[in-house]
Amino acid sequence: MKQREETAAAQGSGADQPIYFFGGEEAEGMAIGDREERRRLLGGKGSGMTEMASLTYKDPVSGEEGGLPVPPGYTITTEQARRYFDNDERIPEDLVEAVDRYQARLEETTGKTLGDVDDPLLVSVRSGAAVSMPGMMDTVLNLGLNHRTVEGLARQSGDRRFAGDCYLRFTEQFADIALGVKDETHLKPLRRAILEKRDAGDVSELGLDDLEHLTWEYQHAVLEETGKPFPQDVRDQLLAAIEAVFRSSYSERAVFFRRVNKIPDTVVSAVSVVFMVFGNRGEDCATGVCFTRNPLTGENVVTGEYLTNAQGEDVVAGIRAGQPIEEMENDSKLKDAYQQLSAAQDALERHFRDAQDVEFTIEGGRLFILQTRDLGGRTGRAALNIVTDMVEEGFLSPEEAVLKYGDPNGLNELLQPAFDSEEEERAREEGRLIATGIPASAGAATGEVSISSEQVEVLSRRGHDIILVRHETSPEDVNGLHSALGVLTARGGVVSHAAIVARGMGKAAVVGAEGVDIDEQRGVLRIGEETITPGEVISISGTTGEVFMGSMPVAPSPIKARMAGEEVDEDGERLYQKFRQLLDWAREHKGLQIRCNTETEEDLKVALSFGAEGVGLARTEHNMLIPEERRTAFTALLLAQTSEDYQKALDSLRPVMEDGAETIFRLLEGKPATIRLFDPVPNEFLPRSDIETARVAGFMELAFEEVRHRSVAREETNPMLGHRGVRLFVVAPEIVESQAGAILTAAARCLKEGVSVRPEIQIPMVINRTEILKVAETIHDAARKTMEAEGIEIPYSVGVMVETPAAVRTADAFAGDLDFFSYGVNDLTQTVLAISRDDTGHFMPAYEEHGIVAADPFSSLDPIVATFVEEAFEKAKRANPDIFVFASGDLGGDPHSVATFHNMGLDGISAGPWLVPIAILAAAQANLKYPREETP
Numbered sequence: 001m002k003q004r005e006e007t008a009a010a011q012g013s014g015a016d017q018p019i020y021f022f023g024g025e026e027a028e029g030m031a032i033g034d035r036e037e038r039r040r041l042l043g044g045k046g047s048g049m050t051e052m053a054s055l056t057y058k059d060p061v062s063g064e065e066g067g068l069p070v071p072p073g074y075t076i077t078t079e080q081a082r083r084y085f086d087n088d089e090r091i092p093e094d095l096v097e098a099v100d101r102y103q104a105r106l107e108e109t110t111g112k113t114l115g116d117v118d119d120p121l122l123v124s125v126r127s128g129a130a131v132s133m134p135g136m137m138d139t140v141l142n143l144g145l146n147h148r149t150v151e152g153l154a155r156q157s158g159d160r161r162f163a164g165d166c167y168l169r170f171t172e173q174f175a176d177i178a179l180g181v182k183d184e185t186h187l188k189p190l191r192r193a194i195l196e197k198r199d200a201g202d203v204s205e206l207g208l209d210d211l212e213h214l215t216w217e218y219q220h221a222v223l224e225e226t227g228k229p230f231p232q233d234v235r236d237q238l239l240a241a242i243e244a245v246f247r248s249s250y251s252e253r254a255v256f257f258r259r260v261n262k263i264p265d266t267v268v269s270a271v272s273v274v275f276m277v278f279g280n281r282g283e284d285c286a287t288g289v290c291f292t293r294n295p296l297t298g299e300n301v302v303t304g305e306y307l308t309n310a311q312g313e314d315v316v317a318g319i320r321a322g323q324p325i326e327e328m329e330n331d332s333k334l335k336d337a338y339q340q341l342s343a344a345q346d347a348l349e350r351h352f353r354d355a356q357d358v359e360f361t362i363e364g365g366r367l368f369i370l371q372t373r374d375l376g377g378r379t380g381r382a383a384l385n386i387v388t389d390m391v392e393e394g395f396l397s398p399e400e401a402v403l404k405y406g407d408p409n410g411l412n413e414l415l416q417p418a419f420d421s422e423e424e425e426r427a428r429e430e431g432r433l434i435a436t437g438i439p440a441s442a443g444a445a446t447g448e449v450s451i452s453s454e455q456v457e458v459l460s461r462r463g464h465d466i467i468l469v470r471h472e473t474s475p476e477d478v479n480g481l482h483s484a485l486g487v488l489t490a491r492g493g494v495v496s497h498a499a500i501v502a503r504g505m506g507k508a509a510v511v512g513a514e515g516v517d518i519d520e521q522r523g524v525l526r527i528g529e530e531t532i533t534p535g536e537v538i539s540i541s542g543t544t545g546e547v548f549m550g551s552m553p554v555a556p557s558p559i560k561a562r563m564a565g566e567e568v569d570e571d572g573e574r575l576y577q578k579f580r581q582l583l584d585w586a587r588e589h590k591g592l593q594i595r596c597n598t599e600t601e602e603d604l605k606v607a608l609s610f611g612a613e614g615v616g617l618a619r620t621e622h623n624m625l626i627p628e629e630r631r632t633a634f635t636a637l638l639l640a641q642t643s644e645d646y647q648k649a650l651d652s653l654r655p656v657m658e659d660g661a662e663t664i665f666r667l668l669e670g671k672p673a674t675i676r677l678f679d680p681v682p683n684e685f686l687p688r689s690d691i692e693t694a695r696v697a698g699f700m701e702l703a704f705e706e707v708r709h710r711s712v713a714r715e716e717t718n719p720m721l722g723h724r725g726v727r728l729f730v731v732a733p734e735i736v737e738s739q740a741g742a743i744l745t746a747a748a749r750c751l752k753e754g755v756s757v758r759p760e761i762q763i764p765m766v767i768n769r770t771e772i773l774k775v776a777e778t779i780h781d782a783a784r785k786t787m788e789a790e791g792i793e794i795p796y797s798v799g800v801m802v803e804t805p806a807a808v809r810t811a812d813a814f815a816g817d818l819d820f821f822s823y824g825v826n827d828l829t830q831t832v833l834a835i836s837r838d839d840t841g842h843f844m845p846a847y848e849e850h851g852i853v854a855a856d857p858f859s860s861l862d863p864i865v866a867t868f869v870e871e872a873f874e875k876a877k878r879a880n881p882d883i884f885v886f887a888s889g890d891l892g893g894d895p896h897s898v899a900t901f902h903n904m905g906l907d908g909i910s911a912g913p914w915l916v917p918i919a920i921l922a923a924a925q926a927n928l929k930y931p932r933e934e935t936p
């Protein structure tokens with residue numbers, strides 16, 4: 001004990017302490033007061049083990065109150081991982097000393113010693129970063145074995161095969177992970193040869209001689225490849241494994257995973273060295289993974305798999321089919337452990353206040369919990385059921401439910417289409433159901449078959465919808481999985497790699513589908529009776545596990561259907577009610593005002609039913625005009641040269657502008673409506689054919705050649721930066737007069753019928769105050785005239801869209817003249833980065849790949865663009881504290897951008913109609929994390 005106190009004192013606490021011990025009634029990491037900080041330092045695994053070691057539960061078998069059964073160990077912090085990288089990938093000397101000290105402490109706690117030839121201590125060396133990256137980093141099990149200790153283990157356990165099995169597993173993992181002798185290229189062929197010779201399905205069917213021979217072959221391969229014998233010194237093994245786990249923070253798949261999931265590159269792995277418990281020591285031993293609630297549906301039933309006489313990797317790799325967890329209860333050797341597991345799960349859920357994903361091992365009928373984490377990869381539907389149920393069960397508050405729902409994109413998934421059940425039935429009747437596997441990630445996908453992950457990437461880049469079909473997937477398939485619409489595997493279960501990754505990515509997955517057989521050499525696939533060549537279309541349902549030949553139409557989500565007033569079944573109704581419930585809670589806690597973009601009347605109704613608080617962006621060149629009339633009259637407006645030309649076009653447009661505005665006001669019933677004046681990108685609206693030219697010529701009463709000539713002259717070299725937006729109004733104020741007149745006339749009509757209105761007239765693409773004042777004056781003139789003509793006072797406000805760096809820089813100059821502005825984030829991104837918003841396809845993937853941008857800046861707010869947003873906000877609010885500032889554009893459905901806007905203090909955002917739920921939830925989560933004093 002004395003030694004421990006000295007150690008702690010010498011090392012200090014918090015970030016300075018390099019290693020933390022857990023188990024044996026200790027949980028050193030609990031001294032790190034805050035769970036988030038604990039995760040940051042100890043990683044998910046280390047902090048999970050630490051918290052579990054500090055927990056007590058009532059053992060249902062003994063009836064005693066005691067600590068959760070967690071094997072002891074120690075965690076080297078992520079800070080030390082960073083030091084390792086800063087030190088040219090060498091473990092600093094003081095860390096080596098600390099490892100020695102903590103290793104001695106583990107040996108003292110367990111009464112076993114690493115390298116002891118009679119009764120060797122074995123450890124696992126496990127990865128785990130602050131952010132969960134399942135399967136992306138490495139872990140080494142059974143460390144501490146060499147030619148001599150394996151004999152000790154055989155003697156001590158009385159089971160030579162068990163010892164041989166452990167040594168083989170250790171050699172394979174250590175060679176691959178720590179020594180760089182890759183399994184795929186160097187070890188797997190050796191293994192395959194021996195399995196073929198013995199006609200065995202996997203290593204568990206081999207006899208002891210074969211195990212030993214294969215171990216020898218692996219170690220020989222190491223000698224040949226590295227020029228050095230397989231290390232026999234167990235301390236060297238330990239240090240090398242620690243280094244290897246550190247290094248796996250930057251493995252290709254980890255780097256890719258971080259990029260796809262927008263996790264910063266600085267997130268590295270901690271290393272936990274843990275006392276080995278053995279699930280492969282006989283029939284009263286097992287290993288498994290269980291989820292406290294179903295990750296597909298969220299139902300409160302334990303879901304999972306276990307394998308008797310196996311180690312953890314076997315379950316995850318899906319090499320042997322696992323048994324459903326509930327069968328453990330009927331196994332006389334495991335039923336006690338099953339009781340313990342159920343009780344432990346309850347204790348874990350209540351402690352972590354969330355559904356858990358628990359890894360466990362049973363040794364000699366005794367349960368050990370190796371890891372727990374919040375249940376990841378849950379579908380949007382599961383997340384909804386879990387959080388709303390937990391509120392109902394009384395152990396979560398609505399605020400916590402909003403936060404614990406997790407990624408708001410899950411709400412979008414709930415609104416995604418799935419196969420229509422009648423179509424599915426018909427496909428079954430027609431005999432198109434060709435296989436059924438395990439439904440592993442909900443959703444439906446129809447696409448061309450590809451059996452190569454590399455091809456999936458290429459084909460999907462060319463716009464093909466692809467379903468990846470593999471025997472089983474491995475981390476090397478992550479890119480392919482990312483590009484595919486869905487995945488089908490022949491092997492694996494609900495916790496196999498393909499299932500975990502697909503769920504994380506929100507893709508449909510069917511795994512372990514019997515009858516799926518891939519002949520990689522001939523490049524063909526057999527599913528049941530069918531021979532399928534890549535490129536043929538199949539459909540998979542990750543909800544039912546069914547695989548169909550041919551394409552299949554998809555049906556809308558029940559929530560969507562219910563919203564459209566259609567009848568839905570009981571399940572659909574329940575889901576709909578929960579969806580509404582969560583949105584209600586979220587609305588109560590958000591700070592930002594959430595408005596919607598609107599293009600059509602239907603859109604606006606949808607957005608309002610989700611709780612949109614107004615219209616933030618009505619692009620008048622899109623939504624307020626009737627198609628045919630719009631095209632001709634609008635083109636005529638762009639080609640106008642004389643005031644007669646303008647007047648003719650505007651006279652034709654005016655009635656539809658009025659009607660459009662009136663529709664919006666009536667639906668909004670007094671909520672604010674930002675209606676933006678025309679901002680056409682001119683080239684998009686010019687005549688594209690002789691017929692169109694003739695039509696415009698007829699409308700304008702001009703010669704065909706004259707219109708053609710004007711069209712050629714109007715065509716711009718750089719239309720995004722050309723004669724659009726406010727520049728139209730400086731040249732032709734009559735456009736503003738007509739638009740403002742139409743909007744306010746519509747407002748007057750509503751007011752006269754007792755419908756309140758809040759029109760906000762917005763000027764796009766502005767660059768400075770002089771320009772704004774010129775156009776604003778025209779708006780005010782038009783307003784005065786309209787009020788006189790209508791004989792009624794109309795409340796209205798005037799604002800601009802800030803979408804040029806010039807407007808940002810001069811925001812303080814014009815803020816005092818305006819009531820509001822919104823950012824046009826699309827154009828602001830385009831003008832700040834000088835990247836054409838319509839031409840990113842060729843290079844943006846490369847930019848993302850090379851980490852030049854963390855994400856496509858048009859889909860998630862770029863950090864530099866964010867500084868411009870902030871600058872304009874601060875300048876404007878300083879000049880006019882009452883000005884209402886919000887973000888429009890197309891980032892309202894990106895939770896990261898929404899959180900950034902919230903944190904900056906903006907007043908609101910506008911999102912596409914179907915993205916309003918995401919925006920509301922993201923805004924509420926941001927506000928619960930960093931509260932605003934006042935809700936605007």
Ligand code: PEP
Pocket residue numbers: 617619679803823824825826827828888889890
């Ligand atoms: C924008 O630029 O973000 C914006 C809302 O305007 P538009 O997309 O219509 O150019």
Ligand code: MG
Pocket residue numbers: 764803824826827
């Ligand atoms: Mg714009």
